[in-house]
Each structure stands twice: as C-alpha cells, then as structure tokens.
Amino acid sequence: MPLFKSINNRENTLIYIWKITESEAYLRTDIELSENSKNRLLTMSSELHRRGFLSIRHLLNIAGYNDLDLHYSEHGKPHLTDHKYISITHSFEFTAIIISDVSIGIDIEKQRDKIKRIAPKFIGYEETFIASLENPVKELTVVWGAKESMYKLYGHKGLGFKAHCLVEAFSMKSDQTVARLVHEENNLKFDVFFEEIEDFMLAYVIPSRNA
Structure with a gap:
C-alpha cells in the first residue's frame, strides 16, 4: 500500500508512516538509489529488511526528497542536504520517518510481552x-x-538508556509525556x-517549549 498515515506536529514537524505489504520488486520501482544505498542493499540478507529500507526511500519521495538527499554521520545519524532534521525507524512491517526544523527522534516497536523481561x-x-x-x-x-x-x-x-x-x-x-536526556554537560528536555x-x-x- 502507499502511505499508511501522516502526522503534522508543531515546529513544522511531519511524520510519514508506511505499512509494508508490497513485494521487494515493486518497492524497487520509482525510486533512485545512491551507490552507497545499492551496496547496503546487497549486504542485507533479510528480505523484510530490504523491503523496509526501500519503503523508507518511498517515504522520502513523499516528503519531497530522494535517497541522494540522505547522508549519514560517522555515528550513523541520518542528515538531509537541506539541513532539516530527520530520524528513521523500522519494525517488522512498519517504517516511519520524521522531518523537522528542530532536532527530533522517532521509534516504532511491536508490542510484545518480552519487553517485561528486558x-x-x-x-x-x-x-x-x-x-x-498491573501489565x-x-x-x-x-x-x-x-x-x-x-x-x-x-x-x-x-x-545509556x-x-x-x-x-x-x-x-x-494522554498520548504524550515529558522526558529528559542528562549526559555530561547536557540536560535536555523533550516532549514525547x-x-x-x-x-x-x-x-x-521534540525539544520541549518549556525547557
């Protein structure tokens, strides 16, 4: 299917979510991949991971970008060439990206009982x-x-988490809460x-307005 859902939050923050139902062959169409991305695909043994990787490139297209606009830091953090902030997530059949004028992060996880053990x-x-x-x-x-x-x-x-x-x-x-990141000289407050x-x-x- 195409775009599963989009969310528009403050600070010109947009979230795009994809549910992966398409074949790998289908997801390889209508996108342009950098040589680095082509090489990364070759190293992925899991078809689901390859489909997730490709679906993220479709989300980039929907957001007005393409794979050539995406670069990674030495620590693996993604960046866009226009200096907007981006974060990416993938879990099983769902992928999502978030793009904003401010520094952001995103995650999607399958809900499973094993999280209580870890x-x-x-x-x-x-x-x-x-x-x-209780549960x-x-x-x-x-x-x-x-x-x-x-x-x-x-x-x-x-x-450390x-x-x-x-x-x-x-x-x-409530659908939201507040969190802090306290590390070395940093004490950052976020709306979750x-x-x-x-x-x-x-x-x-997203960085809290009441930091």
Whole structure:
C-alpha cells in the first residue's frame, strides 16, 4: 500500500508512516538509489529488511526528497542536504520517518510481552511508575520508544538508556509525556508523543517549549 498515515506536529514537524505489504520488486520501482544505498542493499540478507529500507526511500519521495538527499554521520545519524532534521525507524512491517526544523527522534516497536523481561536493562528513573501497573507492556514500549528516540536524536556514543534517559510517568490516554536526556554537560528536555498503530507503538520526541 502507499502511505499508511501522516502526522503534522508543531515546529513544522511531519511524520510519514508506511505499512509494508508490497513485494521487494515493486518497492524497487520509482525510486533512485545512491551507490552507497545499492551496496547496503546487497549486504542485507533479510528480505523484510530490504523491503523496509526501500519503503523508507518511498517515504522520502513523499516528503519531497530522494535517497541522494540522505547522508549519514560517522555515528550513523541520518542528515538531509537541506539541513532539516530527520530520524528513521523500522519494525517488522512498519517504517516511519520524521522531518523537522528542530532536532527530533522517532521509534516504532511491536508490542510484545518480552519487553517485561528486558525492562531492568533500560528502566531506572521510571521504576516506581512501572511497578504500579498491573501489565505494563504498553507503557514499557512507550518508555523504550522515547529513550530510543532520544538516543537517535543525540547521535553520540556513551549515552545509556537507564542512566541518562529519563521518562516521566504518564497515562496511555494522554498520548504524550515529558522526558529528559542528562549526559555530561547536557540536560535536555523533550516532549514525547506516542500512539498505537495496530499492535505497534509509535513514539517520537521534540525539544520541549518549556525547557
């Protein structure tokens, strides 16, 4: 299918989401790939990963860009040639990009019970909030998505999800919360937005207006 959903948030921030239902052959049409992207495709053994990679290039086209406009830093952080900010995510059959005038990050994750088993690896500041919930799969997936989004936005090594990324308690009905990234001399505040998409959780962060 074409574009699954788009979201328009503040600061000229746009999110584009794709649900991958097409064949790899179909997704290879109507897009232009850089030599680097062609080489990256050759290294991907998973067809689903290749289809995800290609669907992201279709999302770029929808946003008014193409693969040649996309470059990566030495730490793997994506950049656009017009200096707008971009973040990219892929999980199973969903891919998404977020483009903004301000630094942003995005993540989409399938909601699965196993996140409760790995929670001690990324939950610290949020422990009391999570412990008060009977079955916190959704909330844990939001917290993970928020921290992953901050990690992508930050783009530097040495950032720990548990030690440096802090997410405030929230209600699933609110669709948003606040988070902080505290690392070295940085103390950054973000608004976190989240929503369920089928059995996945989308989360993205934008610098808070009340920092």
